[in-house]
Amino acid sequence: MIKQALLGEFLHEAENTRKILKAIPDSALDWKPSEKNWTTAQLASHIAEVxxxxxxxxxxxTFDMGKYEYDKGDISKAENILTKFEENVAKAQHALENSDEATYFNEWKMEMHGNVLFPPSPRIQVVRGFLYNHLYHHRGELVVYLRSTGNKVPGLYGPTADDKM
Structure with a gap:
């Protein structure tokens, strides 16, 4: 039952993520709002990586980020980031569909070289916070990046200022 709710949200929000990634033109990939921020390409690649x-x-x-390896591929083209997203979203859907609800309240944590990065929490809380909400946060940033570079923003939860009413 919980799995079906998570899957429904996952599928809906994966489509929203797809829309925003498709809206990125190559001309915006190198832009970043400040020296402290990622470029549009780095932010979009991170969204795909989640x-x-x-x-x-x-x-x-235990998710050991010290052992985690990820090949983000060539992020110099928006279509490459979208391709990586499609690969990752298919694997994520498979993991969710095959997950065992009996483990959703088991303790989960993230470490790096023995240091706790994400404190022990019920897996379901991690799914909602670390996977879902984390992604939504970065998508919101990407909306600002698109707007700041003069690009259109797709409607995710209804029309945007770019949509004709």
Whole structure:
């Protein structure tokens, strides 16, 4: 039952993520709002990468970022980032569909070289916070990046200022 609710939100929000990633033109990839921020390409690539974290979140009690390896590929083209997103979202959907609800309240944590990065929490809380909400946060940033570079923003939860009413 919980799995079906998570899956419904996952599928809906993956489509919203797809829309925003498709809206990125190559001309905006190098832009960043300040020296402290990622470029548009780095932010979009990170959004695509979050979907790569589903498998270890659902299938490991400890996610060791010290051992984690990820090939983001060539992020110099928006279509490459979208391709990586599609690969990762398919793997994430598979991990979610095959997850065991009996483990949703098991303790989960993230470490790096023995240091706790994400304190022990019920897996379901991690799924909602670390996977879902984390992604929504970065999508919101990407909306600002698109707007700041003069690009249109797709409607995710209804029309935007770019949509004709």
């Amino acid at each position: 979907y790569n974290w589903y498998e270890p979140t659902f299938n490991q009690d």
